[in-house]
Structures are given as structure tokens and as C-alpha cells.
């Protein structure tokens with residue numbers, strides 16, 4: 001197995017006497033995208049600070065490419081995008097990247113490619129002060145992609161971006177992972193994360209509640225898949241009597257079933273052409289999984 005780029009083992013972190021993170025353990029492999037999810041105050045930024053080497057550990061160990069956080073070797077392995085990026089307003093996008101490539105001792109010839117990858121080629125020679133928030137965020141991402149990052153650390157990278165910009169943003173992140181970067185990102189956007197990361201880690205009140213693929217976590221939580229059945233006129237009562245479920249508007253029946261029972265139920269309903277006109281399947285969403293593991297009520301997700 002490939003060595004992880006980032007590994008945390010029983011990491012505890014505290015501000016004075018207040019524990020912010022308790023015994024967190026996880027790893028991120030090269031080419032893997034892991035999303036860190038958690039409510040406000042769950043401990044995401046605190047974990048990031050510790051990985052960057054800005055915070056002493058109250059317990060446990062962190063290794064970045066095998067090095068302790070804060071060492072030169074660990075710093076060189078991390079490219080970081082903070083939640084709020086600010087660049088001097090009078091510099092152009094290209095000048096900003098010239099500055100950061102110089103700072104990292106990286107060749108400048110990659111700048112045109114970086115601008116291209118984040119869709120800023122046309123705006124490269126405009127002052128950053130004229131950029132929209134989305135453009136500044138994309139410039140931030142270009143900055144984080146300088147060199148061949150071993151670990152991309154992205155703190156709520158898409159907050160405030162519109163859906164198209166988000167989509168593009170995750171495309172660029174997928175490309176970076178495809179080139180071998182390990183990616184750890186934090187987010188509150190469950191919908192956007194759902195199909196754009198390899199695994200999710202759920203942090204609640206400083207504790208890691210769960211980590212895995214969405215499928216694995218849905219199974220672990222034993223969350224039901226919902227089958228939405230559309231019945232022929234007059235057939236809904238009979239179907240409900242036989243299969244159970246909840247009725248809506250005369251002809252709709254929602255039936256929850258476990259992952260193990262799903263195939264059998266779909267086969268039985270599929271053979272009901274006389275009584276069923278349509279069948280849709282909704283597997284558990286990341287929102288369902290998140291609620292289950294963080295024990296939050298729906299309002300806390302707003």
C-alpha cells in the first residue's frame with residue numbers, strides 16, 4: 001500500500017483548558033480527496049492549524065509526508081488555500097502568481113498553465129482589484145496548485161461561489177488529485193461534496209464520528225433506501241396493504257427498505273406492471289449520513 005501523505009493518530013488539540021479536538025485519527029493517500037465535514041465550531045480549522053504546524057498537539061501525532069508539522073519538509077509538502085484569500089489589489093493575476101512561484105522557488109514557466117487550468121487566462125493581466133470573488137478564489141486555487149503539491153489543504157474553498165464556479169473548482173481539484181496530490185478540504189456544502197470527494201470524515205464537537213465512502217457510511221448507519229412507487233389509478237391501497245410504506249396524493253407510495261432488502265423489493269415491484277407505472281430509487285444522501293453521525297437536527301444544517 002502507498003504511504004499516506006497525511007496521517008493523524010489520536011490527535012488532541014486544546015486552547016488553554018478547552019479541548020477543541022479529541023483523539024482524531026485519519027489518513028489521506030496520494031491522489032485521494034477527503035472532505036472534512038462538521039458544524040460551526042466542530043474543530044475543522046483547529047485541525048488545519050495543527051497540520052500547518054501553527055498549533056502544538058495536546059496528544060497524538062501528525063505526519064505530513066512523514067515529517068512533523070511545522071518542519072521545513074512538512075511545509076514544503078503542503079499547499080494551502082485559506083477560506084478568505086486576499087491579494088494586493090494593484091497586482092495582476094499573473095504578477096500574483098509570479099510572486100508566489102518565486103516564494104516557493106518554483107519555475108515561472110508554469111504560470112500560463114496554472115492560469116489556464118483555473119480559467120483566468122483572459123483576465124491574467126488585469127489588476128486583482130477588478131476581479132469578482134469567484135475569480136479571486138480561482139486565483140487562490142492557482143496559487144495552491146503551484147509546483148506539484150503533495151498535500152492540498154483547502155479550507156472551505158467554495159464558500160460564496162456560484163454553482164458553476166463550484167463545479168469548475170471541483171474539476172480542477174479532481175485534476176490535481178489525478179496528478180497524485182492528496183487533498184483535504186473542509187466544507188459545509190453537503191450537496192457539492194457528495195459526488196466530488198472519495199471519502200468524507202464527520203467531525204462533531206471535536207470528535208471524529210465517522211470516516212469512509214458515502215456508500216460505506218450509509219451501510220454502517222443502516223440508513224434506508226427510499227423506493228418511490230407511482231401506482232395506477234385505484235391500485236395504491238392494495239399496494240400499500242401488501243408492501244407497507246407511506247401514501248401521498250392518491251397514487252404515490254414511498255417505501256423505505258434496507259440495502260439488503262432493496263434488490264428483492266425492486267424485483268417484486270418491477271413485476272407489478274398491472275399496478276405500478278413508475279419506480280424511482282433514492283439512496284441515502286450525504287445529508288442523511290451527516291445527520292445520523294453528527295446527531296444534529298435538520299435546522300442545524302441550514
Ligand SMILES: Nc1ncnc2c1ncn2[C@@H]1O[C@H](COP(=O)(O)OP(=O)(O)OP(=O)(O)O)[C@@H](O)[C@H]1O
Pocket residue numbers: 015018019020038039040041042043044045046047
Ligand atoms: N483562538 C481560539 N481560542 C479559544 N477557543 C477557540 C479558538 N479558536 C477556536 N476555538 C474553539 O475551538 C472549537 C473548534 O473551533 P474551530 O474554529 O476549529 O471550528 P470549525 O469546525 O472550523 O468551525 P467553522 O465551521 O465555524 O469554521 C470551538 O469550540 C471554538 O470556539
